Amino acid sequence: MTAQHPERVLPAAVLWDMDGTIIDTEPIWQQSQVELTDRYGAEWTHEDGLSLVGSGLERSGEILRDRGVDMEVEEIVLWMTDYVTQRLQGGELPWRPGARELVEELHDRGIPTALVTMSRRTMALVTADALGARGFRVVVAGDDVDRPKPHPDAYLAAAAQLGVDPTACVAIEDSATGVASAVASGAVTVAVEHIVPLSEISGGDVHLTTLADVDVDRLVELTSPALAARTETASR
Numbered sequence: 001m002t003a004q005h006p007e008r009v010l011p012a013a014v015l016w017d018m019d020g021t022i023i024d025t026e027p028i029w030q031q032s033q034v035e036l037t038d039r040y041g042a043e044w045t046h047e048d049g050l051s052l053v054g055s056g057l058e059r060s061g062e063i064l065r066d067r068g069v070d071m072e073v074e075e076i077v078l079w080m081t082d083y084v085t086q087r088l089q090g091g092e093l094p095w096r097p098g099a100r101e102l103v104e105e106l107h108d109r110g111i112p113t114a115l116v117t118m119s120r121r122t123m124a125l126v127t128a129d130a131l132g133a134r135g136f137r138v139v140v141a142g143d144d145v146d147r148p149k150p151h152p153d154a155y156l157a158a159a160a161q162l163g164v165d166p167t168a169c170v171a172i173e174d175s176a177t178g179v180a181s182a183v184a185s186g187a188v189t190v191a192v193e194h195i196v197p198l199s200e201i202s203g204g205d206v207h208l209t210t211l212a213d214v215d216v217d218r219l220v221e222l223t224s225p226a227l228a229a230r231t232e233t234a235s236r
Helices: 026-039 046-051 057-066 073-089 099-108 121-134 153-162 176-185 216-235
Strands: 013-016 113-116 138-140 169-173 188-192 206-208
Touching (some): 013 099, 026 046, 026 057, 073 121, 099 113, 113 121, 169 176, 169 216, 176 188, 188 216
Parallel strands (some): 013 113, 113 138, 169 188
């Protein structure tokens, strides 16, 4: 007897997190925190840095201020953003394995993509511009929404700007906070573990350790069951 193959469902769009998912900026963010806390003699550990992965920049600024960085929250956010942006502009972007290739292949196959990040728009555009015409149709950054991840606002905004239903989209994330945001939006969520472990989180439809071997056909294979289930639920 021939095995039954699951229905092949193409996503209406693929919504991408940036830091840690497309480019490996997390070590640079953490170095910015170390240098800033050192400047003010504040105590800061590697674990403290890991606890901020995926968080909105305002929350990071509030925590750094509480730890002894004598600056306003917005000043902290701008200082860290400038620090990371300058390092990205100074050389080749630190692409995560398979990410750039998958974004470009999605474009070539006619599947729209959006960049959904809690970083400021000025920094997000560095990544978007590097991909050029084969990159993102929409960029939603942290300063474009009122509520940061884990709220779904940024993903909902990206889907709305693309003119698609978020439940017909696939979101790709690398942090528990980001996964929670994508799940809350209704998108089929692919969690790709990087700096912080995701093995114990309850959210997400697909869990991966890398995108290195994931092309469009593999992504569709992985996400079709969840996309089909959402379509069936919506039609009831």
